[in-house]
Amino acid sequence: MFPGATADREAASYVVVGAPLDATTTFQPGTRFGPDRVRRFAETYDDYDRRTDSDFSALGVCDAGDVRPWDDVEEYLDHLAAELRSVTYDDAVPLLVGGEHTVTHAGVEAVDPDVLVVCDAHLDLRDAYDGNPLSHACVTRRALDDLGVDRVVIVGARTGSEEEWDRAAAADVTVVPPEDARAWVDGIDAAAFEGESVYCSVDIDGLDPGFAPGTGTKEPFGLDPREVRDLVRAVAPAADGFDVVEVNDRDDGQAAALAGKLLREFARSHAAARDD
Numbered sequence: 001m002f003p004g005a006t007a008d009r010e011a012a013s014y015v016v017v018g019a020p021l022d023a024t025t026t027f028q029p030g031t032r033f034g035p036d037r038v039r040r041f042a043e044t045y046d047d048y049d050r051r052t053d054s055d056f057s058a059l060g061v062c063d064a065g066d067v068r069p070w071d072d073v074e075e076y077l078d079h080l081a082a083e084l085r086s087v088t089y090d091d092a093v094p095l096l097v098g099g100e101h102t103v104t105h106a107g108v109e110a111v112d113p114d115v116l117v118v119c120d121a122h123l124d125l126r127d128a129y130d131g132n133p134l135s136h137a138c139v140t141r142r143a144l145d146d147l148g149v150d151r152v153v154i155v156g157a158r159t160g161s162e163e164e165w166d167r168a169a170a171a172d173v174t175v176v177p178p179e180d181a182r183a184w185v186d187g188i189d190a191a192a193f194e195g196e197s198v199y200c201s202v203d204i205d206g207l208d209p210g211f212a213p214g215t216g217t218k219e220p221f222g223l224d225p226r227e228v229r230d231l232v233r234a235v236a237p238a239a240d241g242f243d244v245v246e247v248n249d250r251d252d253g254q255a256a257a258l259a260g261k262l263l264r265e266f267a268r269s270h271a272a273a274r275d276d
Helices: 031-041 073-089 101-111 136-145 162-168 178-186 225-238 254-275
Strands: 014-019 061-066 093-098 115-119 151-155 173-176 198-203 239-245
Touching: 014 031, 014 073, 014 254, 031 093, 031 239, 031 254, 073 093, 073 101, 073 239, 093 101, 093 254, 101 136, 101 198, 101 239, 115 136, 115 225, 136 151, 151 178, 162 173, 173 178, 178 225, 198 225, 198 254, 225 239, 225 254, 239 254
Parallel strands: 014 061, 014 093, 093 239, 115 151, 115 198, 151 173, 198 239
Antiparallel strands: none
16 A cells, blocks of 8 residues: 555545556566555655645545556556546546556546646657557557547656657647756746646656666666656646655665655645645
């Protein structure tokens, strides 16, 4: 169980769902261990947060466990989306813990947002990778082309194929490179997403691998933890769903510790805005 996620499912305001999918990883596998590691390395965090004057255990968070994957990725994503949709039907916010970035497909399908804000080293705008349109390298493209997202903002992107950069030049994509991330985050105000539903996705490889080495496709020159923390805090009040993905078991817990902290930051910031 995610520490502090002690609410009953029926009464929960937030529901943690693990999605340990590890099917299309292209370099270092291990995201199947992500949800368990995120839970484990969050065990030491204090329940109380001075910034929001809140106890995490009092926010109404439930851990619904993992939705175990199987070989058919498309069928699994449909099932995962149905599980997450049941959370939204109960007027709760899904907090999805991956697993490879492909699981964001299910989160977006369930929440049906207008805007996808994603922290990622990669554009993930390929139409297919190795012939697979459901690869983790295609998830942002699927959100735009197949899932009805009106626009995406990719914060921290620093690499992509020529095809992806061509797609990123379209009006429905905004790319915020690492050197511009702080200014973009600081520019978010109450009107930034006015009238829009938002889904927030954090691929842990958006951070520099010096901070989060436990991920499958490392890309140097990335974001620092405070930038991503502040991004999550700023976007959370407008968001109807959140995920953190691409944590694997190939470090000493740095990536998982960051992921667990970011999930808590999202829930605290969302709850604080909701209660205002």
